Amino acid sequence: MTTQKLDALRDYNSAVKSAAEILCKGGIVAVPTETVYGLAASAYSDSAIKAVFEAKGRPQDNPLIVHISSLDMLTDVARDIPECAYSCAKTFWPGPFTMVLSKGENISESVSAGLDSVAVRFPANKTVCDIITASGLPLAAPSANTSGRPSPTAARHVIDDLDGKIDAVVCGEDSVVGVESTVVSLVGDKPRLLRPGAVTPEQLRKVLPDLVIDDAVLKQLKSDEKAASPGMKYKHYAPKTETFLVEGCSGSFVRFVNSKTDCAAICFEEEYYSINIPKISYGSKHNESTLAKNVFSSLRDVDNLGVKQVYIHAPSKDGVGLAVYNRLIRASGFKVITL
Ligand code: AMP
Ligand code: MG
Numbered sequence: 001m002t003t004q005k006l007d008a009l010r011d012y013n014s015a016v017k018s019a020a021e022i023l024c025k026g027g028i029v030a031v032p033t034e035t036v037y038g039l040a041a042s043a044y045s046d047s048a049i050k051a052v053f054e055a056k057g058r059p060q061d062n063p064l065i066v067h068i069s070s071l072d073m074l075t076d077v078a079r080d081i082p083e084c085a086y087s088c089a090k091t092f093w094p095g096p097f098t099m100v101l102s103k104g105e106n107i108s109e110s111v112s113a114g115l116d117s118v119a120v121r122f123p124a125n126k127t128v129c130d131i132i133t134a135s136g137l138p139l140a141a142p143s144a145n146t147s148g149r150p151s152p153t154a155a156r157h158v159i160d161d162l163d164g165k166i167d168a169v170v171c172g173e174d175s176v177v178g179v180e181s182t183v184v185s186l187v188g189d190k191p192r193l194l195r196p197g198a199v200t201p202e203q204l205r206k207v208l209p210d211l212v213i214d215d216a217v218l219k220q221l222k223s224d225e226k227a228a229s230p231g232m233k234y235k236h237y238a239p240k241t242e243t244f245l246v247e248g249c250s251g252s253f254v255r256f257v258n259s260k261t262d263c264a265a266i267c268f269e270e271e272y273y274s275i276n277i278p279k280i281s282y283g284s285k286h287n288e289s290t291l292a293k294n295v296f297s298s299l300r301d302v303d304n305l306g307v308k309q310v311y312i313h314a315p316s317k318d319g320v321g322l323a324v325y326n327r328l329i330r331a332s333g334f335k336v337i338t339l
Helices: 011-026 044-057 071-077 085-091 126-135 155-162 201-207 250-259 288-304 319-330
Strands: 004-007 030-032 038-042 065-067 099-103 119-120 168-171 182-185 193-194 243-246 263-267 279-281 310-314 336-338
Touching: 004 011, 004 065, 011 030, 011 038, 011 126, 011 168, 030 126, 030 155, 038 126, 071 085, 071 119, 085 201, 119 193, 126 336, 155 168, 243 250, 243 319, 250 263, 250 310, 263 288, 279 288, 288 319
Parallel strands: 004 168, 030 168, 065 119, 099 182, 243 310, 243 336, 263 279, 263 310
Antiparallel strands: 030 038, 099 119, 182 193
């Protein structure tokens, strides 16, 4: 298959129109969003959803998030919507926030991987919203990467992973948030944070005071444990280079990595010039939003350094730092070194 490159930076209207036409015909199209690039398909089309799973190599039991471009579309996707969902929508939509609700009957069974719930997001990115509106369809869209690889935050990342496997890529702006949406389940007895993102627990608790943070956010699930969010049990976000997450102060981190050979470091910009092995800075240790924006491209870039192992300096767990930390412990397969 030839993957069409639709250049939204040069000809926005025709890129949006072509993407919507392909989606209406049951095709699959990678689209920019503010979190990461998504691989979109009609949430009503079983065959399009199956093509998404196949192109990504995604495990069949890992459900997809459905994207809408107006609050009116929510009732096409979900049913029995609780009052707190509307409070969340009012506060966090459009934006990097996903709610798990009871599934509407027209949504393909494959979207929810057989669960009777569905995850829904109204993104803030204009390009994806215009494509949803032009197609008139709710769009199921997981991250547009090969399953297990770092998520794509630029069109070139999508092309590296999926060229020849999908119908088209809308080449637009890089993702401004850089980590996937915050996912909160509203179908259990208490609201439950399943995946941290740019909407932080502190912000969520203002609307959902009894929010519970799921164990899988920071811990590795045991092989017999059932995941509230099926995606959390899989190895994720990993570069090909063997990856370790390192906790400790800047001085200890610099001394530790400088004693290593055939290794690289992903470090904070404050440490960059003190490190004398191959290195990539993912931003200032004081700015978790920058770390989030750069984390996945840094994980991709490390594979070009030609080293066997990479040591990543762990961010703080404050604010969006919790989301960055959550991705990095998965990228490192829970191999954490405390200095
Ligand atoms: P991705 O599509 O790669 O952003 O991953 C979507 C995440 O949302 C995965 O971790 C899924 O497990 C989670 N998710 C999607 N739908 C549901 C659902 N119905 N219940 C619980 N988690 C869900
Ligand atoms: Mg993903």
